[in-house]
Amino acid sequence: MIHYLFDIDGTLVRAGGAGARSLAAVMMTRYGVADACRGISAAGRTDPAIVHEIFEKALGRAPAEGESEAVIAAYLEELDRALGTSGSTLRVLPGAADTLHALAARPEVRLAVATGNVRGGARIKLHHAGLAPHFDLDRTGGYGCDSAVRAVLVARAVERAGAGPADTVVVVGDTVHDVNAARAVGAVCVGITTGSDPAEVLSAAGADVVIDELPALVPWHAARFAA
Ligand SMILES: [Mg+2]
Structure with missing residues (x-):
């Protein structure tokens, strides 16, 4: 096989950047952080690793227990909405x-x-x-x-x-x-x-x-x- x-x-x-925009929107809503994905390379990396780097850069700390999972859950809702619109960049x-x-x-x-x-x-x-x-x-x-x-x-x-x-x-x-x-x-x-x-x-x-x-x-x- x-x-x-x-x-x-x-x-x-x-x-087309929909992932980064969705994640940035979540970080803005939940933490008031603007442009959270700026300067962060996502290519070939995992979602948890990207979220961890965003926390370190934007908030100066690692995500607490369950925090990364909560951000990713909100990100998925945002991503699904973004890719389901007529303006989807996918x-x-x-x-x-x-x-x-x-x-x-x-x-x-x-x-x-x-x-x-x-x-x-x-x-x-x-x-x-x-x-x-x-x-x-x-x-x-x-x-x-x-x-x-x-x-x-x-x-x-x-x-x-x-x-x-x-x-x-x-x-x-x-x-x-x-x-x-x-x-x-x-x-x-x-x-x-x-x-x-x-x-x-x-x-x-x-x-x-x-x-x-x-x-x-x-x-x-x-x-x-x-x-
Ligand atoms: Mg790839």
Whole structure:
């Protein structure tokens, strides 16, 4: 079996800053902090890690017990509202639906996500992008709510996929964080340049292959895993 683990932001969709705006709105409402996400790099990082950094920078302290979870819950409500409006900045990356469909049609392939989003955030983004039917988010995947550390949540996704020693895991992502996490769990890593990091950075980090658009995965899969 070939288990694909897809990153979401920069790989399947671009939220166009909706995540940062939603989080900033929550920090404004709850703590009176303006521009809470300014200067904070979210690419390839987990929601809990981003919230932790915002607390340190804006409030000069770590979140108290349960505080990060409460902020993230409010953020999800805000995000769902933002992505559900006609002014939504969410964009599905070219060929995403067709690529997932083509891979899923192959009997040896299983699809799941490995994302820094908490599970609720992954659900909201994929739902508004029309990509949710391709994944069983309840039973598979690795999420920012599993761990703030990407390698740990990717390992969780591998475990939930039920991947054994005879199987191959392929991580698809747009940042060095995806590549590092893939290497940490011994997965094949496909870097994609539709998000944050350029091809040379992904290659230097150790991506097995770098593609410029999702549809390139289909011929790559056929060539790499030809029977
Ligand atoms: Mg990403």
